[in-house]
Amino acid sequence: MFYKGKNVVIGTHGNLMVLILHYFDTSYRFNFWKKLSMPDIYRLSFFEKKLKDVKRILK
Numbered sequence: 296m297f298y299k300g301k302n303v304v305i306g307t308h309g310n311l312m313v314l315i316l317h318y319f320d321t322s323y324r325f326n327f328w329k330k331l332s333m334p335d336i337y338r339l340s341f342f343e344k345k346l347k348d349v350k351r352i353l354k
Contacts, residue, residue: 309335319346 307315309331316323316339336353339346 309333312337316346316349323349 309328313323313328313331316327319341334353335351338348338350338352340348340350
């Protein structure tokens with residue numbers, strides 16, 4: 296994989312971010328989406344193809 300071991304920044308809207316999170320972890324649902332404030336910045340950490348950590352870094 297071209298970006299393996301690298302940090303990648305992706306900008307998206309909250310709706311799409313929650314859909315991506317839900318793909319990797321089904322506990323991210325509508326209730327999580329409702330709690331998003333605008334703007335929000337989250338750091339998602341992956342290992343291999345598994346979501347390991349989600350941290351809000353800006354509210």
